[in-house]
Amino acid sequence: MAEKTVALITGASSGIGRAMARLLAGKGYDLILVARRGKRLESLAGELELSHGIAVWPLEADLSHPGASQEIYQFVQHKGVQVDLLVNNAGFGVNGKFSEIDSELNSGMIQVMIISLTELTRLFLPSMIVRENGGILNVASIGGVIPCPGLAVYTGVKAYVVRFTDSLHMELKGTGVTATVLLPGPTRTELFDKAGIEETSAIKRISMSPEAVARQGYMAFEKGKPMVIAGCINRFQVALMGVLPRCLVVKIVEYYLK
Ligand SMILES: NC(=O)c1ccc[n+]([C@@H]2O[C@H](COP(=O)([O-])OP(=O)(O)OC[C@H]3O[C@@H](n4cnc5c(N)ncnc54)[C@H](OP(=O)(O)O)[C@@H]3O)[C@@H](O)[C@H]2O)c1
16 A cells, blocks of 8 residues: 555444454554444554554444544544545344334434444545545445344344445545445344344354455445445345345245244
8 A cells, every 4th residue: 555544443343343444454554443342442453553563543432322423523633634444334233023122222223323324424525525535335234125024223224324325426426435335144243142133043054254244345345336245145145135026035034034
């Protein structure tokens, strides 16, 4: 890399975000790492600074709090760095019937994965456009294009991320800046446990490592692609779901959840 570039990754304390941090550190990016578990971020920052000779700024922040995006932006301004790559990855799921899930948890998902993601994009994008360089990598899910009972709000939120990023990608044509959306399928991270989703054997069979998912997302970003579905099996399934009759789509989803 000719000059130092800076990436900001939300949700860098575990899973896909942590894998993305390690990947980008290996490519020479300086990093701003955001999540609630500050101790984890600090230890990751120490490890990456030592092993790659880069600068890493850990930032403890809760994206479910209104105003968190502004605080993150101000932190970055205060450090005097420009963000070249924004990875909006932080997220969580809550499994259960919509009518029974605590309303605050539903609002939390919307706040973290729609509102904060949109605000952070709005805050960091203009200076990328001025510099005619950089981009946004948003992490959605194949759930954003496939219906899933028990995850109504989660999949609705991810559908927003897919459509928002895809439209933004078109809008940015000719600016030198790109927007890419990454759609992982089942991935071996803390998400399933935290969401209370049982990892059925069908899910385990197709689940990917967070490292592979991060790599595919970054490659798509580098190529300026609007969208990437992680893994051949997920790509095949999404394509199939698009052409199958509704009753078969329901049967396939049920198979994975049983
Ligand atoms: N795992 C899968 O099967 C899968 C499939 C499709 C899409 N995805 C998406 O991939 C992304 C990463 O998830 P993952 O699988 O890597 O799960 P994970 O290991 O649970 O990581 C989620 C990350 O998001 C952060 N986060 C959650 N709530 C936050 C909040 N309120 N404020 C700030 N940070 C918050 C967590 O950090 P703290 O807890 O430290 O705050 C953690 O670093 C998510 O957007 C998820 O929806 C995952």
